[in-house]
Amino acid sequence: MLVGMAFETVFGRVGRLDWLCLAPHPDDAEIGAGGALIRVARSGGAAGVLELTRGEGGTQGTPEVRAAECVAAAAVMGLSWRGQLGLPDGGLVDSGAGARALAEVLRALRPRVLVVPHYRDRHPDHFGAYHLAKRAVHLSGLVKAELPGETHRPARVLLYQGNADITPNVLVDVSGVQDVWERAVLAHHSQFSGLAVSETVTPEIVERRRARLMYWGTLARVRYAEAFEVEDPLLIDPVSL
Template identity: 70%
Template structure:
């Protein structure tokens, strides 16, 4: 047995579903249910195609009007199973205080080194919610730290290949649209798994029993632009390289 001096350090997160492992795609969510609402269809499509897909919540949503942290963790596990995720975790930062601080950036960077995603999804910086645009800025620093060999972090350095921004409550100008018509049933079930948020009275435009209707209307709008029925929208952090022969 390893002594306390030689045991590997604990992961900087709680695992909610699955096993920490190298991921093809990882979605960062400020609170439980944000990933499903903003990018759930895309994540389900990727999982169905055999990609290793995960979600990392930065907080437990403990300051939300409805639900408790324990209930919301259970809802996250249920939704992860519906979506076919390989892994889902929670970083345990304070709800309502997600900002680009040194301690939070180090914790997130260590988590990125642990699960080594190739593509990272983060909330758009134009979102009205402070935790959402705070997550964007926090993620930018953590992505940078995770790749630095001399950073004071556990784990081997890791470089994210691509960062995409997903839509929250604000309008965006997307660079990429993903057809999600084929996974509407699974997407709706995953969102409805967060019953504490979407079955009671309407608290906001997001925490409402009308969440499916409202988000599907947005998917329908993006789908119209892409000439499909439903689509999710993303903005690239950096320019996308496109082979013109693929057009």
């Protein structure tokens, strides 16, 4: 644990990030936004992941095993930083204490783009993470908030697909990084080997999620695409269309 920090670094070093993905549990970032994070890293940008919990409530794996898997996946993806906030697995809610801890991370890492779980999800931790992130973004930008560091608000917040269908308005071409994405997902060996526990914790995870990527890719006229939703309108240069 870094002295004076509310979070733990498990990979890389604390620094300004272009993209930061919030994951309720280890492996959620890879499954929902891994291809985009890999593309950011490969373009020379700084991409990071923050696990909000250590996944201690999961049926398979221990927090120690899952942290080691996070490190392995981060190396595969080329992340600049990965950390854990240590909030309770199964108990992610929009709380003042959790929001202050997350806001401290946002001020320390200063991400330009923040990627959070979609609120339309069957898992309570996923929609809890969405609401927690909304409060933390607001708190991080308040001058009078009793938090260390300078105020910061991400320029853009993207919502990524978890366990439920969404209606995306942003698609990212991830066709060229599918092999890296697969290796990053399967680095979470404790979750994706052995017996299937759910539609997510299953050895079929790559096959199932790739089918989604191919569907969104069809709509974008590319082979594979990751789907995101923005709640605020995007400003587009008409010349770039």
